[in-house]
Amino acid sequence: MIAIHPAQLKDWLQQTTQAGGPLPLVLDVREPWELQTSSVKPEGFELLAMPMRSVPERHAELDQERPIACLCHHGARSAQVAQFLMNQGFTSVVNIHGGINAWSQEFDPSVPVY
Template sequence: MQSIHPAQIDEWIQHASTLAPGVTPVVLDVREPWEMQTASVQAVGFDLVAMPMRSVPARYPELDRDRPIACLCHHGARSAQVAHFLMQNGFSAVVNIHGGINAWSQQRDPSVPLY
């Protein structure tokens, strides 16, 4: 499974456009609702989809297999598990955001609260 750092999101978006021209990539936030209320990212160049990890096995058919997906959680462990699960279920353009929203705050947007 491929991982990217939050600082590489713009490069990932550009790469995603070559994989699926004209398709907006997805950042799949697999954190719990309270975590998203505490800290969330701004969707610029991608669609932000909230799907808590525990709901992914039932809800993953809602996701479009043709859209590149980057999985996001707090530190990167849950999102890595979800990325692996998606790949096992036929999704090919999936990456994990290494370091999660914690790293996002440090590398990309310091206005995102740490928790």
Template sequence: MNIVHPAQTEQWLADSASESGQPALLLDVREPWEVQTASVKPGDGYTVVQMPMRSVPARYLELNKEQPIACMCHHGARSAQVAHFLMQQGFSRVANVHGGINAWSQEKDPSVPLY
């Protein structure tokens, strides 16, 4: 599993998408109330999908195994578990956003609220 810091996430997604020929995805595994509190907007070359961690085992087949996926949660623990799970299921281009949306707000986009 790759670990990327928020400031590196867009570059990792762009590079991975270029290598794989697949569109990149930022997978937000937080709960719906958390997404309502603070969220990341889609960027150049990647989309954002919300899939709460507890729903991933039932829904991971909705994802493309060849697609680059950067997982994100509040601080990085849940997303690390999801990234590890996806790799066990045969996903080849997976990263965890180190520090989650909390670090994203502090390192990349201060308009994202802290909670």
């Protein structure tokens, strides 16, 4: 599985959209209360909240060919989801290493840390 740091997100977005494919997706697998505490702004990507526990039931809602970057609090849950999606045949999945905590430190300091 490939992991990217939030600081590398812009480069990843550019790479995935160069071929004229679909808009990349950031799949936020945190719990609803976490989303209310802190969230990211979708700029150059679509944002979809799908709590980790619901992914096995709901992964069919996702396009297997669409670039997906998985996000959680620190990166552990999103790494598990990314691996699960790859095992289900998804072809372009990365994990955002360090999660939303690193996102705030490396990419967008306006995102609250919790």
